[in-house]
Amino acid sequence: MRYKRFGKTELQVSEMCLGTWGIGGAGWDSNSEETRLDAIYAAVEAGINFIDTAPAYNNGEAERMLGRALKNMGKRHEVVISTKCGNFFNDGVNYIRDCSRDKIIQQIDDSLRNLQTDYIDIMLIHWPDPKTPFEETMGILSDLKKAGKILHVGVSNFSREQMEEVDRYCTIEAYQPQYSMVSRGNEAQIKWAAEKDIGVMTYGSLGGGILTGAIREVKEYAPSDSRNRFYKHFQEPTFSKIMEVVKVMDRISAEHDNVPLSQIAINWCAQKEFISTCIVGSQQRRKIFENVAAFDWSLSADEMAMLDEAIHTYLD
Numbered sequence: 302m303r304y305k306r307f308g309k310t311e312l313q314v315s316e317m318c319l320g321t322w323g324i325g326g327a328g329w330d331s332n333s334e335e336t337r338l339d340a341i342y343a344a345v346e347a348g349i350n351f352i353d354t355a356p357a358y359n360n361g362e363a364e365r366m367l368g369r370a371l372k373n374m375g376k377r378h379e380v381v382i383s384t385k386c387g388n389f390f391n392d393g394v395n396y397i398r399d400c401s402r403d404k405i406i407q408q409i410d411d412s413l414r415n416l417q418t419d420y421i422d423i424m425l426i427h428w429p430d431p432k433t434p435f436e437e438t439m440g441i442l443s444d445l446k447k448a449g450k451i452l453h454v455g456v457s458n459f460s461r462e463q464m465e466e467v468d469r470y471c472t473i474e475a476y477q478p479q480y481s482m483v484s485r486g487n488e489a490q491i492k493w494a495a496e497k498d499i500g501v502m503t504y505g506s507l508g509g510g511i512l513t514g515a516i517r518e519v520k521e522y523a524p525s526d527s528r529n530r531f532y533k534h535f536q537e538p539t540f541s542k543i544m545e546v547v548k549v550m551d552r553i554s555a556e557h558d559n560v561p562l563s564q565i566a567i568n569w570c571a572q573k574e575f576i577s578t579c580i581v582g583s584q585q586r587r588k589i590f591e592n593v594a595a596f597d598w599s600l601s602a603d604e605m606a607m608l609d610e611a612i613h614t615y616l617d
């Protein structure tokens with residue numbers, strides 16, 4: 302594993318952060334609770350010291366799994382936890398954004414309980430809530446930071462303008478946008494954040510799994526599956542275009558003893574100096590070790606250029 306400074310937080314974090322959306326047990330392929338818990342053990346064994354979660358992931362279940370796993374391992378203080386606030390399930394199906402003072406207080410208390418901890422390393426606003434003034438949300442996050450319940454404050458899915466505004470009320474130290482070979486729309490504001498020394502943790506590094514080469518045909522997913530609801534590129538016309546990029550990944554893999562394609566997608570993100578860590582979701586030990594092995598080798602400048610050319614040709 303490689304480690305990098307996480308912006309102005311000065312934390313040293315693994316360049317791969319484990320994502321726990323699937324580990325929460327809803328919205329993705331289903332695995333037993335034992336398998337999902339074991340994924341967290343595997344990540345820590347593999348050297349991952351940064352784990353991302355959220356109350357929105359199956360109504361707190363991902364946080365509860367993480368709390369249990371870290372308690373069982375006795376590793377709470379060795380792992381940096383990021384979780385989120387302001388976004389929750391109201392009925393198990395629809396997400397509601399609410400960044401009002403009272404909701405944030407209640408949600409963070411719930412997260413502390415779920416995670417079996419008395420502090421959260423990084424607290425992110427999950428999505429901007431247009432109904433609540435930023436001053437109110439950042440005011441309460443600033444108070445909770447002073448109280449020691451949270452150590453660092455950040456945002457996810459914010460625009461650059463929104464980040465500039467919230468930073469006036471409470472310094473933001475972490476930014477979590479979507480970014481991968483199939484989602485580069487946030488690149489300009491990621492670079493801006495990195496220049497401001499904000500730790501950048503990018504999500505969807507495998508494009509929700511499409512960049513692993515494991516999915517080569519359009520499939521039917523359950524209506525609640527994230528590959529229906531959240532990552533729209535599992536459907537045509539984008540699916541076939543991505544498959545052309547995957548063929549270029551196949552050629553690069555063949556030059557490196559047939560490395561799994563997931564490692565190419567991870568290196569494409571992690572090798573960029575403006576990214577502190579890339580979040581990768583997996584519920585399975587085998588896949589986590591496979592993904593972490595990305596850090597045993599690097600893409601050459603020529604291979605990066607081949608990938609960028611394919612992305613430009615098929616996805617721009």
Ligand SMILES: NC(=O)c1ccc[n+]([C@@H]2O[C@H](COP(=O)([O-])OP(=O)(O)OC[C@H]3O[C@@H](n4cnc5c(N)ncnc54)[C@H](OP(=O)(O)O)[C@@H]3O)[C@@H](O)[C@H]2O)c1
Pocket residue numbers: 319320321322323329330353354427457458477503504505506507508509510511513515561563580581582583584585588589591592
């Ligand atoms: N802030 C936000 O709004 C936001 C939004 C989305 C995600 N996130 C965070 O980012 C994390 C990562 O994103 P994501 O989980 O949406 O997508 P992702 O990491 O791009 O892809 C996850 C998918 O890839 C599969 N996978 C992982 N490694 C694999 C391998 N080696 N071979 C084959 N398949 C593999 C996983 O399967 P298995 O799970 O079955 O192992 C899962 O289906 C989330 O868990 C969450 O923590 C944040």
